[in-house]
């Protein structure tokens with residue numbers, strides 16, 4: 001591809017609240033610039049992952065380079081479609097680092113929603129040009145006037161700057177392309193500078209190794225060049241590079257201002273850190289600031305099971321490779337006597353945890369068991385100092401218009417992490433939307449609860465709970481254990497205790513398990529089979545004191561309840 005002057009390049013993201021129409025607009029922009037054919041089949045083409053297609057949501061940011069003629073000039077537009085859901089906001093913030101402007105899409109019926117506000121601030125803080133685009137004006141209940149008033153009031157953007165479109169029907173989408181060219185500034189870099197590129201995303205290809213998505217901030221790079229990654233100071237030869245249109249489109253060179261992909265013989269996922277800087281071997285540059293690591297909000301232990309071994313290299317590789325593509329997941333090795341070796345993974349939210357799990361299964365054929373989500377705590381060890389409990393505290397209220405109000409609260413994270421969003425949606429008949437950010441640690445009345453089997457604490461089941469919830473949580477855990485521990489030759493007491501105080505108890509009656517009881521007389525092979533099965537079952541048991549506990553019992557207590 002021939003050189004494209006920097007002033008004819010525009011890099012922009014599409015950001016919005018979930019379902020406001022980003023991916024549909026991206027389809028129209030791809031069609032109008034000839035990147036994809038205009039057919040029914042080409043729907044949400046940038047949502048490539050199976051999990052995205054099944055759930056109808058974007059979870060990965062995707063890049064597409066478009067060629068667009070305007071006023072007799074040819075422009076290269078690099079579009080990044082981003083996810084809308086709060087759990088994937090790390091994708092948005094990284095994508096913004098490769099852009100100078102954003103299209104902020106707002107549904108003409110729903111108006112400004114929680115993630116519209118959150119995404120606006122991400123773009124605003126990055127000092128990007130913001131083009132408000134009111135979408136779905138074809139809807140019967142569309143009220144673009146009202147949405148423009150909201151935009152003026154909440155974002156202080158004059159209503160004249162808003163575009164009104166229907167991404168579905170293609171109405172006025174041409175105006176969006178024109179606004180991108182006219183309002184968003186070109187990237188700052190120059191071709192005469194030394195080569196400098198930011199790795200803003202990467203994924204692992206089974207055959208070609210690491211494929212890095214890069215934004216070239218200065219200079220140029222070509223096939224065969226020797227480049228260095230600032231993070232590891234390791235040198236690589238560029239094997240392949242090109243544009244994403246949205247499929248890979250190999251080129252000989254990439255220039256300042258361009259966004260594209262690069263393959264440079266990186267075989268290990270540790271070699272292509274997201275946020276890394278690449279430069280020419282002979283022309284070292286100062287590394288770019290990179291990205292702040294994502295802060296995990298929800299933790300889940302994953303338990304290593306036999307069936308995880310069906311991915312070549314084992315589940316370790318599968319997790320490493322998937323976290324390369326989703327760097328917001330934190331991974332720690334973990335192991336316990338009862339559950340065996342596993343991982344403790346941190347996520348930005350519950351949907352994020354579900355999606356990661358689904359991707360492990362679908363893309364790496366690794367089935368895993370997810371334990372109940374927990375949130376991080378800081379524990380102050382003290383003798384008898386009671387800490388005051390804190391419930392949600394209202395911080396402020398803004399009336400967006402006569403129908404909508406924006407309220408800010410300070411919540412304990414574990415109160416909102418599991419079902420708060422679902423509850424809010426059903427209570428408001430789907431009208432309310434919700435977003436959250438980390439407000440730091442707060443003192444709370446939390447206690448450590450132990451589970452005892454015949455008086456012995458089971459380390460793996462110790463949990464931190466709010467004092468008000470201790471009884472119900474303890475009772476539920478005891479009941480679940482009672483269901484899953486088989487009767488044994490003596491009575492088993494299952495207790496939930498806070499310190500030395502027992503708050504819940506279940507009892508399993510004594511019983512001599514005679515697996516042959518039902519086999520009156522006859523068939524010896526059937527008897528042998530049952531005895532063998534019992535012996536195998538014993539291998540999967542863990543002994544706590546004198547009580548034999550099957551592995552499944554731990555899992556049934558720790559596993560998330562199905563919805």
Ligand SMILES: Nc1nc2c(ncn2[C@@H]2O[C@H](COP(=O)(O)OP(=O)(O)OP(=O)(O)O)[C@@H](O)[C@H]2O)c(=O)[nH]1
Pocket residue numbers: 016017018019020021022023024025044056057058082083084085135136137138139165166167168169
């Ligand atoms: N009537 C109407 N529907 C639209 C329009 N644009 C998008 N939609 C519909 O709105 C729904 C959501 O559109 P998407 O493009 O998937 O929304 P999104 O913002 O990409 O969603 P996420 O990526 O999951 O955040 C789909 O059912 C679209 O068909 C429009 O202009 N008019």
